[in-house]
Amino acid sequence: MQNAAGPNFLADCPARLAVEILSDKWAALVLFGLNDAPRRHGELVKIVGGVSRKVLTETLRRLQSSGLVQRIEEPPRHVQYRLTDVGRELIGPIESLNTWASANAADIEAHREASWTE
């Protein structure tokens, strides 16, 4: 997003960074899955539900590369994933999106159906 506008303009919206991260289909679920405790890969597959091992690996890598998740190696061959502080601080905002969406999903769906049949 461009940020050439002055202070009276809204063109710079930091929320886009969060939205970009959460646009990753499984990102929010993986963050929630790590909220209680560090988890091994296999545990996360079960907790998240519906994600393949390969896609979970890719999601974890992207969250690691943004510094939201940390990979902890404990030899021999014991690897866990845990939230960083930055990742943990995103749990609250995601919950507020969940609350909003749960309260309004039916209303939004009804509007969309009405607009399709106009």
Place this chain on the structure above:
Amino acid sequence: MQNAAGPNFLADCPARLAVEILSDKWAALVLFGLNDAPRRHGELVKIVGGVSRKVLTETLRRLQSSGLVQRIEEPPRHVQYRLTDVGRELIGPIESLNTWASANAADIEAHREASWTE
């Protein structure tokens, strides 16, 4: 997202609906632009900053079709846009994403740059 999993699984995540709406590049900015008062199309172009009239029209239509924004016609030829209750309730969650992103953008950027050069 599939929801075939039981209650111990996270596979149903209502936040995805909010993320989908906010993935629309200008959606959050338009919602903020309508937060204080109903606005005419030309006012919104100025307030949002950097959006073309055509793209603003498309963004408004999508927000209308989801029931977040309402188009108010006052004859003759006076049209305004305002937030619905559903749209207004999304302002708080967006603000919490903004707060998180503003606080952590530099950290995230640093992690990403480090991961690119690994």
